[in-house]
Amino acid sequence: MSEVVIQLNGVSRSIEVPPDETLLSVLRNRFELTGTKYGCGEGQCGACTVLVDGKAARSCQMPVSEAAGKAITTIEGLAPAGKLHPVQEAFLEAEAFQCGYCTPGMVVAAAGFLASNPNPPREEILKHLSGHICRCGTYPRILVALQSAAAKMKKTP
Amino acid sequence: MSTPETDLDREILEHEVSRRLHWFDVDRRKFLQLLGGGLLVCARSRTARGQESGRARPGERELPKEMSAWLHIGRDGKITVFTGKVEMGQNIRTSLAQQIAEELKCPVEGITLLMGDTERVPWDAGTFGSRTTPTMGKQLRAVAAAAREKLIDLQAEHWDVDPSTLTAAGGKIVDAAHKRAAPYGDVTFGKNLIKDVPDEPRLSPASDWKVAGTSVRKVNGPDIVTGKHLYTSDVTRPGMVYGKVLRPAGFGATLASLDASAAEAISGAKVVRDGDFVGVAATDLYTAERALAALSAKWDLPAAISNKELFEELKKPQPSGDRNEPRVSGSVEEGMGNAAVKLSRTYTVEYIAHAPLEPRAAVAEWKLGVLSVWTGTQRPFAVRDELAEAFRIAPDKVRVFVPDTGSAYGGKHTGDAALEAARLSRAVGRPVKLTWTREEEFSWAYFRPAGVIEVSSGASREGTITAWEFHNYNSGPAAIATPYTVANQKIQFHPSKSPLRQGSYRGLAATANHFARESHMDELARELKMDPLAFRLKNLADPRLKAVFEAAAKSFGWGKRKPGPGRGFGIAGGVEKGGYVAACAEVEVEKSSRKARIVKVVEAFECGAVINPDGLRNQVEGSVVQAIGGALFERVLFEGGRIVNPKFSSYRVPRITDVPSIEVVILDRKDLPPAGAGETPIVGLAPAVANAIFAACGVRVSGLPFLADGVVREEKRA
Numbered sequence: 001m002s003e004v005v006i007q008l009n010g011v012s013r014s015i016e017v018p019p020d021e022t023l024l025s026v027l028r029n030r031f032e033l034t035g036t037k038y039g040c041g042e043g044q045c046g047a048c049t050v051l052v053d054g055k056a057a058r059s060c061q062m063p064v065s066e067a068a069g070k071a072i073t074t075i076e077g078l079a080p081a082g083k084l085h086p087v088q089e090a091f092l093e094a095e096a097f098q099c100g101y102c103t104p105g106m107v108v109a110a111a112g113f114l115a116s117n118p119n120p121p122r123e124e125i126l127k128h129l130s131g132h133i134c135r136c137g138t139y140p141r142i143l144v145a146l147q148s149a150a151a152k153m154k155k156t157p
Numbered sequence: 158m159s160t161p162e163t164d165l166d167r168e169i170l171e172h173e174v175s176r177r178l179h180w181f182d183v184d185r186r187k188f189l190q191l192l193g194g195g196l197l198v199c200a201r202s203r204t205a206r207g208q209e210s211g212r213a214r215p216g217e218r219e220l221p222k223e224m225s226a227w228l229h230i231g232r233d234g235k236i237t238v239f240t241g242k243v244e245m246g247q248n249i250r251t252s253l254a255q256q257i258a259e260e261l262k263c264p265v266e267g268i269t270l271l272m273g274d275t276e277r278v279p280w281d282a283g284t285f286g287s288r289t290t291p292t293m294g295k296q297l298r299a300v301a302a303a304a305r306e307k308l309i310d311l312q313a314e315h316w317d318v319d320p321s322t323l324t325a326a327g328g329k330i331v332d333a334a335h336k337r338a339a340p341y342g343d344v345t346f347g348k349n350l351i352k353d354v355p356d357e358p359r360l361s362p363a364s365d366w367k368v369a370g371t372s373v374r375k376v377n378g379p380d381i382v383t384g385k386h387l388y389t390s391d392v393t394r395p396g397m398v399y400g401k402v403l404r405p406a407g408f409g410a411t412l413a414s415l416d417a418s419a420a421e422a423i424s425g426a427k428v429v430r431d432g433d434f435v436g437v438a439a440t441d442l443y444t445a446e447r448a449l450a451a452l453s454a455k456w457d458l459p460a461a462i463s464n465k466e467l468f469e470e471l472k473k474p475q476p477s478g479d480r481n482e483p484r485v486s487g488s489v490e491e492g493m494g495n496a497a498v499k500l501s502r503t504y505t506v507e508y509i510a511h512a513p514l515e516p517r518a519a520v521a522e523w524k525l526g527v528l529s530v531w532t533g534t535q536r537p538f539a540v541r542d543e544l545a546e547a548f549r550i551a552p553d554k555v556r557v558f559v560p561d562t563g564s565a566y567g568g569k570h571t572g573d574a575a576l577e578a579a580r581l582s583r584a585v586g587r588p589v590k591l592t593w594t595r596e597e598e599f600s601w602a603y604f605r606p607a608g609v610i611e612v613s614s615g616a617s618r619e620g621t622i623t624a625w626e627f628h629n630y631n632s633g634p635a636a637i638a639t640p641y642t643v644a645n646q647k648i649q650f651h652p653s654k655s656p657l658r659q660g661s662y663r664g665l666a667a668t669a670n671h672f673a674r675e676s677h678m679d680e681l682a683r684e685l686k687m688d689p690l691a692f693r694l695k696n697l698a699d700p701r702l703k704a705v706f707e708a709a710a711k712s713f714g715w716g717k718r719k720p721g722p723g724r725g726f727g728i729a730g731g732v733e734k735g736g737y738v739a740a741c742a743e744v745e746v747e748k749s750s751r752k753a754r755i756v757k758v759v760e761a762f763e764c765g766a767v768i769n770p771d772g773l774r775n776q777v778e779g780s781v782v783q784a785i786g787g788a789l790f791e792r793v794l795f796e797g798g799r800i801v802n803p804k805f806s807s808y809r810v811p812r813i814t815d816v817p818s819i820e821v822v823i824l825d826r827k828d829l830p831p832a833g834a835g836e837t838p839i840v841g842l843a844p845a846v847a848n849a850i851f852a853a854c855g856v857r858v859s860g861l862p863f864l865a866d867g868v869v870r871e872e873k874r875a
Contacts, residue, residue: 021443029399029442034391035384037563039514040595044805047514075384088382095374095771098779099246100381101514101563107382130814133805135514135564136246137782138775139813 004068008033009077019065024048026064027074035075035104039133046132049105049112050074056112075104078111087111090149091142098136106132110146114153122147185351194349195231195342198304200296225279226293228257228300230308234328234342236261236268238297241281242289243273243535245513245562245569247835248772249289251376255768256294259361259369260301263328263341265376273537273559283536285567285661287734287833290768294831299358306359307352308344315339315346363766363827370827372771377561388563389533390518394588397520399442400581401449402591403435404601406456407798408657413455420451428452429584436577438585462656463796468505468609471631471653481634483649489613492624492645496615498684503611504673505860506632507792508604508657512810515563516598521578522588528555532575533562540572547576548583566783567661568602599803604793605662606655608632610673620687622696627674631655633666636733636840639674641696657795663780664836667733668787668843672861675729675844680857689848690715690728699732701763701826705739706730708822709761713741723748724756725852729844735832736764737824740781740841743817744849751854751868754817755785755846761822762838765829777821777838784842786811789864 005014008031017026027033027050036059039047043058050059051073078085084092087110097103106129113120113128120128125146134142189197229237238257244250250270258265271277273284281293305325312330313320316337324331329338363370380386405412415435417428426439426448435452439445462470493499519532528548534540537557545552562569574591582589593601608631615624625639625646631653638648682692690710697703710716710728720726723745730739743757762777790809794801802808847858856869863869 018443025442028391032393033384034387037388037515038390038592039516040805042595042804042806045514045595079383084379084382091382092374092378095378095775097246097375097378097381098248098775099513099515099562099564100386101388103381104384126814130812133514133810133812135512135566135783135810137779137811139782139811139816140778140819141775142813143816 002065004064006067006069007071009073010080017064020063022060023050023062023064023067023072024059027059027072033074033076037101037104039102039105044131044133045102045105046109047102047105049109049132051108051112054112054115056109073108075108078108085111086152087114087145087149090145090152093148094141094145096138096141096145097134098138102132102134106134106142110149114146114150118150118154120150186349189229189349189351192229192237193231194345194347195229196304196307196345196350196352198228198300198307198352198354200226200300200354225281226296226300227279228297228304230304230341230345232342232345232347234267234340236263236341237271238268238300239271239278240293240297241273241278241538242293243284243537243559243562245284245533245535245565247289247776248375248769249284249293250561251373252290252768252772253294253297254376255369255371255373256298257301259366260298261305262325265368265373267328272561274556275537275541276556280538283539283570285535285570287736287836290831290833291735294768298360299354302358302360303352303354307350308341311344311346311350312339315344363831369768370766370770372769375772387560388515388518389520389531389560390515390563390590390592392520392531392560393590394520394522397588397590398438398440398585399445400436400438400578400589400591401445402577403437403449403452403454404597405433407458408461409459409798410456413457416453419453420448423448423451427585429581431580434580436581438581438587438589458798461795461798464507464794467507467607467656470656471607471609473653475652475654481650481652483647484638485647487645489624489626489645489647492643493613493615495617496623497618498681499613499615500677500681500684501611501613502677502680502859503609504676506608506610506669506672507861508607508659509662509787509791510599510604510793510808511566511568511602511662512599512805512808513564513566513568516593516595517569517574517602518590518592519574519578520588520590521575521582523579523583523586526550526554528579529558530555530575530579531558531560532572532578533565533569534559534572534575535565535567535569539570540575543572544575544579548579566663567605567665570661571603573601595805596803599793599808600800603658603660605787606632606659606666607657608666608669610669612673612677614677614681616681616685618685620685620692620695622681629666629670629673632669635665636667636670636731640699640702640732641678641693642698643696657793663783664733664839667731667837667840668784669861671729671731671840672843672847675731675841676847676857676859679727679729679844679848679851683851688716693728693730701737702730702732702739704824705737705761705763708824709739709741709759712761712820712822713757713759715741720852723853725849725854727845727848727850727852729841729848731840733837733840736762736834736837738762738837738841740845742842742845742849744846744853746850746854746869748854751870753850753853753864753869755789757818757820758842758845759820759822760838760841761824762834763824763826764832764834764837766827766831767823767825768831770823770825773823773834774821776834777823778819780836780838781819781842782811782816784839785815787861788843788846789815790862792862792865
């Protein structure tokens with residue numbers, strides 16, 4: 001057990017955990033932030049994606065000790081004041097989900113990606129999301145959502 | 158086994174649902190009091206036919222006039238609808254609410270659907286077979302219409318006016334003449350009222366629909382994009398611990414010895430053993446995983462075949478003989494004798510996995526002799542019965558809750574995780590959460606059946622099919638009948654002993670049977686030197702199927718445009734579960750490497766009157782994408798009683814980069830009753846792509862998946 005301090009959705013949080021427990025497990029089972037999902041445990045599906053210092057990362061592949069001192073943003077932290085993130089709005093508009101289980105990971109990944117790539121060409125979006133699985137097959141809508149979110153974010157920086 | 162009499166009976170048999178249709182009587186008056194009074198409207202079950210024909214076991218209640226759905230309007234005006242159907246991404250929470258809103262004349266937002274809670278909702282066989290729209294949708298429309306009429310009658314009595322002068326609109330009973338209105342919540346005047354739905358309720362025709370028939374947004378969409386929605390794996394209970402189950406070394410393995418000392422020495426962990434079932438429960442997931450890893454077990458493994466012997470194995474004659482009689486009309490021998498062109502071909506289908514992104518999970522809690530289980534299943538009542546049987550308690554001591562689930566595709570009919578969580582919970586005396594790992598999901602769930610399909614056919618020189626013989630080994634009988642007009646046919650399903658645990662999958666065997674049939678139709682057309690579309694239309698009488706073929710062909714530009722170099726066009730279609738589908742595919746095959754990719758797909762779909770056009774498009778697009786997996790790369794590899802590729806890194810599913818241009822053409826037939834749409838749109842893609850591959854490079858692919866090794870291979874043909 002060791003004490004780990006992370007900046008979780010803007011708030012400094014301290015916890016006693018085994019240092020090799022995954023960030024995913026700590027988020028879900030210790031902080032009860034269940035919006036971040038388990039999908040495969042091998043970094044292949046993207047359901048567990050969170051932002052670490054603003055960059056998308058697979059929380060199932062990251063020991064919590066590696067997250068120490070870093071800023072972690074989960075899906076719960078994307079719309080802090082209740083105002084939806086442009087990516088969330090775009091997913092709703094395009095109805096880019098069916099069962100919705102992959103959606104938090106997709107949304108967080110997209111938010112991180114668009115923050116550093118304000119005007120991505122189609123191929124870049126596809127490449128960036130190729131590590132995310134939507135088993136319901138809503139990929140065409142996810143692409144539309146990202147394109148419209150990108151346009152929206154450009155207008156209101 | 159008795160012959161199925163209705164589509165629903167057949168559906169239930171095909172999905173292996175237990176025929177023990179229990180009914181535990183709910184005292185409706187008590188139930189209404191529990192709901193806080195108001196108006197309760199009940200629909201009689203139309204699924205009781207099986208019991209009436211004497212299939213119920215002695216001592217079990219029959220349910221001919223029991224309830225299949227009910228709607229409650231509280232004194233606060235809150236509308237709650239109770240159904241045993243469950244939401245797993247097919248969007249019925251929204252589409253059912255739309256249909257209720259349409260008949261009850263109230264906003265969609267004012268309706269809450271309580272789904273899949275076995276203590277609160279009427280018995281239901283399960284959410285499968287595309288039955289929700291044609292059966293539950295229809296029943297809920299009837300319930301809502303009956304509620305509307307009852308509200309009008311009550312208010313007319315109160316105002317002392319003729320009911321025909323009143324209307325229902327916006328959640329109120331409106332008296333236009335006297336410029337007054339009463340919200341639904343006020344209409345019951347504190348009385349507790351129960352009404353049954355009449356046999357012939359007055360329903361609005363689809364041509365008059367204002368709310369049904371429109372693209373209402375998914376009702377809980379905001380919860381999904383914000384991560385607020387609680388799936389089973391997100392449910393927590395006070396004092397809950399985490400469970401893990403020790404999996405055998407292979408299928409059918411028996412436990413020879415177990416050393417649990419290292420695991421038991423871990424603080425916070427407890428080992429549970431019950432025969433060959435071994436599990437652990439621990440205060441946190443990390444400790445549970447550590448304790449599981451510390452278990453040391455020896456297993457005795459039975460001999461098992463591998464993929465290499467699969468198709469040979471499935472063709473082996475079964476000791477009991479073929480249970481299913483062939484469906485025969487005319488004489489195939491005669492039809493073959495008259496044929497100018499004859500063709501015999503074999504097609505194969507590998508096992509594939511559903512791989513729902515939310516793996517099987519359950520939270521179980523025992524309290525005062527009652528077992529409560531939260532789990533993602535398509536059959537909450539069957540899981541309830543499974544649990545009751547396993548723990549030898551009365552089914553009314555088990556309550557199953559099904560949170561809206563992270564997809565299923567036919568893969569969540571059983572209660573495996575629920576049983577495991579409940580067993581662990583009983584042993585440790587605390588609520589237990591158990592979530593399967595991806596590897597467990599790939600290994601210990603069940604698969605879409607593999608199969609071998611043999612087709613022989615004959616046609617006249619003019620392109621009329623004269624004989625059709627079709628044998629399906631193991632993959633299943635769904636959509637086995639040909640929709641083409643053939644005087645002489647013999648069609649038979651041969652059950653086999655499956656080496657792997659197999660079961661339902663989106664569309665069941667309709668994908669395999671359409672793949673074989675529509676590939677074969679393409680081969681016949683080419684032998685006859687006819688255009689594949691013209692050949693199909695010549696042999697088709699069904700106007701609805703013709704219409705989707707023509708619609709897909711028109712949007713695709715079939716016959717109007719020519720494929721570029723290295724590219725080919727393919728077409729395929731069919732009908733299943735009341736849905737009509739046709740797909741056109743454009744495929745590119747690199748000449749030297751034989752690498753292939755799907756460039757474009759146009760799919761036309763017709764399922765009667767459309768309830769939610771955008772929701773339907775979403776289903777059709779998703780079906781096309783999911784079908785790409787089974788067509789091109791998905792297959793379960795097994796050897797020595799184990800799954801060899803139980804991970805997303807070794808079991809390839811469609812990615813966003815695999816998605817071609819997809820165009821969906823919806824034919825909205827407002828004159829026809831709505832059919833389900835969650836399954837049938839998946840069946841057309843594989844044969845359309847196989848046919849396009851042939852057109853592109855002259856190689857006939859006859860085994861699903863086509864690109865298991867990444868390239869189109871020359872195949873030996875039977």
